[in-house]
Amino acid sequence: MMSASLRRLAPQGVRAAATRLLSANKPPFQKVLIANRGEISSRVMRTCAALDIQTVAIYSTYDGKAPYVAEADETICIGSSYLDAGRVLQAIEQSGAQACMPGYGFFSENSEFASSMPKGVTWLGPSPNAIDQMGCKIRSKQLAHNAGVSVIPGFEGELTSLEHALDVSNNDIGYPVLLKAASGGGGKGMRICRNDQDMREYYPLAKSEALKFFNDNRLLVEKYVDDPHHIEFQLLSGKNPTTGELDVVVFCERECSIQRRHQKILEESPSPLLKEETRLKMVEQVKKLVRNVGYESAGTVEFLVDEDQQFYFLEMNTRLQVEHPVTETVSVGDLDLVKGMLWVGAGWGVPQEYLDTLGDRPYYPHHGHSIEARVYAEDPLRGFLPSMGPLVPYQEPIPICTPERILRIDSGVAEGHVVTPHYDPMLSKVVAWSADGRQAALDQMHQAMQEYVIGAGGVGNIQHNGRLVMDVVAHPAFQEGKTPTSFLPTHYPEGFQGVQLSRKDKQDLAVCMVALEKDTRAEIVVRLGGIFGEALRVERLDDSTSFKVTTIPQEEGEESFERTISLDEQPAYKASDLLATVSLDGSAKKKTLQMLASQTTGEYDVQMMGADVKVLLQSPREYELSKHMHPPREVDTSDMVLSPMPGTLINYAVEEGDTVEIGQELAVVEAMKMQNIIRSPRAGTIAICRVPVGSSLKADEVILDFVVDEEATPENGADNVAA
Numbered sequence: 173m174m175s176a177s178l179r180r181l182a183p184q185g186v187r188a189a190a191t192r193l194l195s196a197n198k199p200p201f202q203k204v205l206i207a208n209r210g211e212i213s214s215r216v217m218r219t220c221a222a223l224d225i226q227t228v229a230i231y232s233t234y235d236g237k238a239p240y241v242a243e244a245d246e247t248i249c250i251g252s253s254y255l256d257a258g259r260v261l262q263a264i265e266q267s268g269a270q271a272c273m274p275g276y277g278f279f280s281e282n283s284e285f286a287s288s289m290p291k292g293v294t295w296l297g298p299s300p301n302a303i304d305q306m307g308c309k310i311r312s313k314q315l316a317h318n319a320g321v322s323v324i325p326g327f328e329g330e331l332t333s334l335e336h337a338l339d340v341s342n343n344d345i346g347y348p349v350l351l352k353a354a355s356g357g358g359g360k361g362m363r364i365c366r367n368d369q370d371m372r373e374y375y376p377l378a379k380s381e382a383l384k385f386f387n388d389n390r391l392l393v394e395k396y397v398d399d400p401h402h403i404e405f406q407l408l409s410g411k412n413p414t415t416g417e418l419d420v421v422v423f424c425e426r427e428c429s430i431q432r433r434h435q436k437i438l439e440e441s442p443s444p445l446l447k448e449e450t451r452l453k454m455v456e457q458v459k460k461l462v463r464n465v466g467y468e469s470a471g472t473v474e475f476l477v478d479e480d481q482q483f484y485f486l487e488m489n490t491r492l493q494v495e496h497p498v499t500e501t502v503s504v505g506d507l508d509l510v511k512g513m514l515w516v517g518a519g520w521g522v523p524q525e526y527l528d529t530l531g532d533r534p535y536y537p538h539h540g541h542s543i544e545a546r547v548y549a550e551d552p553l554r555g556f557l558p559s560m561g562p563l564v565p566y567q568e569p570i571p572i573c574t575p576e577r578i579l580r581i582d583s584g585v586a587e588g589h590v591v592t593p594h595y596d597p598m599l600s601k602v603v604a605w606s607a608d609g610r611q612a613a614l615d616q617m618h619q620a621m622q623e624y625v626i627g628a629g630g631v632g633n634i635q636h637n638g639r640l641v642m643d644v645v646a647h648p649a650f651q652e653g654k655t656p657t658s659f660l661p662t663h664y665p666e667g668f669q670g671v672q673l674s675r676k677d678k679q680d681l682a683v684c685m686v687a688l689e690k691d692t693r694a695e696i697v698v699r700l701g702g703i704f705g706e707a708l709r710v711e712r713l714d715d716s717t718s719f720k721v722t723t724i725p726q727e728e729g730e731e732s733f734e735r736t737i738s739l740d741e742q743p744a745y746k747a748s749d750l751l752a753t754v755s756l757d758g759s760a761k762k763k764t765l766q767m768l769a770s771q772t773t774g775e776y777d778v779q780m781m782g783a784d785v786k787v788l789l790q791s792p793r794e795y796e797l798s799k800h801m802h803p804p805r806e807v808d809t810s811d812m813v814l815s816p817m818p819g820t821l822i823n824y825a826v827e828e829g830d831t832v833e834i835g836q837e838l839a840v841v842e843a844m845k846m847q848n849i850i851r852s853p854r855a856g857t858i859a860i861c862r863v864p865v866g867s868s869l870k871a872d873e874v875i876l877d878f879v880v881d882e883e884a885t886p887e888n889g890a891d892n893v894a895a
Contacts, residue, residue, distance in 0.1 A: 199223045200518030201270040201294070205230065206244075207260050208275030210584030211600060212492070213240040216273050219510040228267040230260060234594050239586045254278050255387065257285050265290045271517060272296060273510075277596070280491035281307040281355065282387070296517040298469040298490045305465055306488040309354050310392050316485040319464040321457045324476065324484040326394025330354055334375045337393055338368055345395050351375065353382035354390035359434030360845075361385060364396055373837060377847050384845050397484065399656045400476035401445050402429045402436075404489075405458045406499045408509060408526070410468050410516035419522045420462050421530055422455045423499045423507075424538040429657045430644060432556045433846070437637065438644065439495040440543040441502045444610065444653025450481040455535045461488070470496070470513050479656075494601070495544050501578050501605040502542035505529050541613040542578075542605040543645070545621065549597040551635035552668040557817040558597045558843040559635040560871075563589045565768070567625040567750050569602065578605040579620055591634060593818055593843050599626070599636070610653075614645045621645075622764040622781060625750045629768050629777050629784045642782035643671050671782035675733060679721040681780050682708040683737045684754040684763055685787050686719065688745050697724070697795040702775050702786040704803045707795060811878045813850065815869040819843030823865055824876075830858045839875055850875065 204220055205228040206213045217227045217240070229244030233252050241247050246267055250259040255278060264272055271294040274280035283300035297303070306312045310330055317323050326349075327340045341349045351374060353361030361382030363374035375391070383389040406423040427443035428436040446454075458473045472493045474486040492509060500507045507526065515523050530536050549559045566587035572579035583600035591597065602620055606612035621642045627634040644650050649663060660668075673681065682698040694712050699705045707724040713736070722734045740755035745767075753762045766779035776787045790798065815821075822840040826832060832852045839850045856878040863875050 199225045200514045200520060201225055203228060203245075203267065203269045204271045204273050204296070204514075205264050205267055205269035206273045206275065207254075207264075207279055208273075208277070209235055209238065209254060209595070210240060211582045211598070212275035212494075212584075214243055214584060215582050216275065216510055217243050219508055219514070223511065223514070225514075228263070228269050230254070230263050232594075234592055238584070238589070240584060257282075257288065260285075261288055261290065264293055270294060271514075273513070274491065276489075276491050276494055277385075281489070283307065294517045296469070296513050298467055298471065302465055302467045302469075303490045306467065306471070307355060307490045309352055309356070309487050310390075312488050313394075313485065315465060316461055316488075319457075319460045321461050321485045322475075322483055324394050324397065324486065327392065330390045330392055334372065337375055337391070338371055340393055341365065341371060342368070345393065348396040348398065349393050350396040351378045352392050352394070353378065353386055353388070354392050355386040355388040356382055359431070361391070362434045373849065377840070377849070381845070381847060397476050397478070399658045400429075400478050401427060401443065401656055402431065402474065402486070403427050403443050403446065403454075403477045403483070404472050404474040404493075405454060406470070406472050406493065406496065406509070407458060407462060407467075408470050408512045408516070408522055409462050410512075410521040411519075412521050413519060418463060418466065418468070419527060420459050421522055421526055421536055422458050422534075423503060423536045425451060425454070426495055426498050427655065428495065429655045430650075430659055431657055432552075432660060435546075436495065437546055437548075437641065438543060439498050439546075440541065440610070440613075441498045442538065442541070444655060445477065445479075445481075447481060450477070450483065452534055454483055457485075461485075469516050470509050494546065494598075497580055497582060497601060497603045498542045498544045501580060501603055502538045502540060504537040504539055507536075540605055540607040541610040542603060543610075543613050543617050544601050544603045545617060545638075545641045545645075546598055547600045547602060547624070547626070547641070548637045549591045549599055549626075549634055550637055551817075552637050552640040553635070553670055554816055555667060556637070557848065558593065558819070558846070560591045560593055560818050560843075561627075561634040563587055563591065563599075563627060563634060565625055565628065565750055567623075568600070569620040569623040576607045577616060578603070579616065580605075593820075595844060597844050611651065614651060618642055618645050619764070622766075623751060625766050625768070627768075629766075629779055639671050639779075639782035639784070640668050643668070646781075670784070673781065673783045673785075675723065676735070677781065677783075678706070679708060679723070679733075679735050679737065680756055680763055681765075681778070681785065681787070682710050682721055683719050683739065683756065684743075684752075684765055684780075685776070685778070685789065686710050687739050687743055687754055688752050688765070688767070689789060690742075691789060693791065695792055697790045697792060699788040699790060699795075699798075700785050703773070703788055703798055703801065705786065705788070709792075810854065811856075811880050812874045813838060813853065813876050813878075814872045815841055815850070815875055816871070817841065817843045817848070817869075818871050819848070819869050821863050821865055821867050821869055821875065822847060824861055826858050826861075826876075828858050828861055832856065832858065841869060841875075854878070 203226040206216050220227045226245040228246040229241050230248050230250045231241045248263040273296045279285040283303040286295045287300040289295050313323050331337045348366045351363045361378045363378050365371040379389045403425050405425050409420040412419050424442050426439050426441045428439040430438040470492050472489040475483045477483040496509050550556045551559050568581050580603040585599050604613050604616040621638050626636045696710045698708045709722045711720045717739045719737050738757050743754045745752040752765045755762045769777040778785050778787050819841040822842050824839050825837040833855050836852045837849050841848050859877045859879045861876045
């Protein structure tokens with residue numbers, strides 16, 4: 173029976189007070205099973221713990237020691253696959269969970285799984301019907317068009333064959349086109365095709381990936397819009413338990429244009445592109461679409477936007493997005509989208525405090541600027557190929573939470589964790605928010621990535637994209653807000669070549685190393701790049717805290733550059749520390765160095781500003797003697813094709829005796845469920861296919877050989893090419 177205090181309130185006040193009373197007395201659920209793994213499972217557990225909800229983690233045989241498993245109240249092993257629906261449903265019943273949170277990926281947009289919940293178990297996501305309508309890219313475009321939303325031109329329906337795809341691309345749309353998995357997302361099952369050859373190569377790969385990731389190999393094709401911005405709107409909607417009407421809360425947009433293989437690397441809010449007039453138009457279209465579908469839960473509507481502020485509906489993600497922390501940090505108040513999903517799933521509607529904050533505004537208020545970096549175990553120097561192995565050493569930046577700054581780390585790994593080929597290579601998400609705006613947020617992200625230690629660096633160790641993140645956020649074009657989806661191919665046309673230190677940075681690094689090693693010699697030669705690397709002479713001046721640094725010419729005609737650098741204070745550094753900070757020339761910004769390893773040769777593996785450098789300190793005499801040494805001879809692999817990553821050999825596109833050209837497809841290697849084409853680095857004749865199809869491959873394992881003594885015509889040297 174309603175209390176007297178509740179009866180005195182207006183209807184909206186009754187609802188708010190009732191919700192507060194409910195949440196004060198009990199959480200929306202007693203126990204929730206999370207049908208996922210890694211960082212998103214940990215993320216959901218944090219909200220559940222704050223609400224006094226018990227959590228159940230499922231884990232595969234590969235994930236038994238993953239950090240999220242230890243964080244759960246209960247755990248259940250489901251065998252070798254997270255896509256075994258029967259085992260997951262059995263775990264739900266076994267645990268007695270009242271609700272199932274899908275996270276993202278796996279079953280999150282699978283309507284059949286959502287409708288298979290055991291009796292009495294709530295699916296924490298949109299209804300199966302909404303997933304069917306909006307999770308299918310084909311139907312969602314039709315619904316968006318019917319709701320008055322601007323859509324990208326394309327073929328209305330699914331492709332039935334490669335020949336059908338070629339016909340539609342040539343006669344109905346025109347190249348370039350984008351192949352997409354009908355039930356997909358996250359860049360899986362997606363390929364840009366600029367001609368018939370691309371379509372013939374990529375069509376089978378896209379179908380195969382779509383089947384592996386989404387158990388649905390249907391494809392659609394649409395016009396590929398060159399040079400757009402990828403902009404999306406987070407929403408949270410739920411039926412108001414008092415009025416029965418649908419409350420729709422739309423949040424400030426996220427720009428997600430910095431991508432590789434159609435997967436996002438950086439996301440930020442607000443977009444540096446959108447004008448307020450365009451933002452309001454897009455918000456209204458999002459609301460129309462949500463109301464037209466009757467969508468309830470968290471979701472995201474994605475658009476492509478050109479430089480003239482024209483926008484086109486791309487797709488709707490009927491789940492919690494990977495990048496939802498960007499919205500949570502940039503929004504006013506203590507926004508928690510997982511809490512919102514729990515509230516809506518329990519039938520409580522959108523949390524009243526969120527509706528109160530929204531008020532009569534067209535979209536949720538925001539302040540400051542937020543940016544997120546997805547940190548992947550992949551090698552940007554080798555075309556973003558997956559990297560596997562143990563995370564040793566591993567040290568995350570220290571989180572920050574103040575009214576002026578937030579640094580949030582959503583992580584799914586810990587030191588010693590072994591990255592395997594079985595799952596997506598994302599390790600964590602680093603989120604930086606600043607009340608002082610975009611530039612301050614970018615500076616904070618750059619510093620956080622300098623403090624993020626992932627592996628020992630160098631050949632043979634696990635690789636990651638943190639160096640690329642640092643280079644991008646420091647790039648003048650990015651800082652100016654010029655961030656279309658073509659950013660990476662435009663500014664890195666030959667691929668990412670690593671962070672290049674300036675002359676000044678190299679001189680600073682030389683002094684930093686002398687200071688950290690507490691080397692008191694009057695004169696030291698610092699080699700950057702090891703014993704055969706660039707040489708800088710560091711001379712200690714009379715006051716002992718100032719140094720004259722001179723670059724030593726390595727070739728005739730090279731100039732020598734000299735500079736005086738002051739050490740502000742002796743750095744507090746121990747040999748066991750992974751990070752060192754050094755203050756030079758009274759600068760407010762200290763230099764941060766990752767001290768990753770020391771070798772028996774006397775070389776140090778160091779990272780500064782994302783650049784990996786082997787550093788060697790020599791006496792002048794040692795330097796003079798080392799000039800007479802010859803570098804080791806490199807192994808000639810020009811007659812071989814090596815696997816650029818660990819993985820599984822899916823198939824060969826050639827046979828022994830075939831003649832091939834540069835760039836021709838030779839084989840397909842699958843790693844982390846992504847299929848990578850191995851292309852020929854030279855023209856020649858195939859001599860031997862060494863590895864049987866289906867075999868596991870190590871990185872740099874020889875797959876096949878060319879006939880020896882042919883004239884090699886390598887492109888970019890003897891490097892193998894993967895696409």
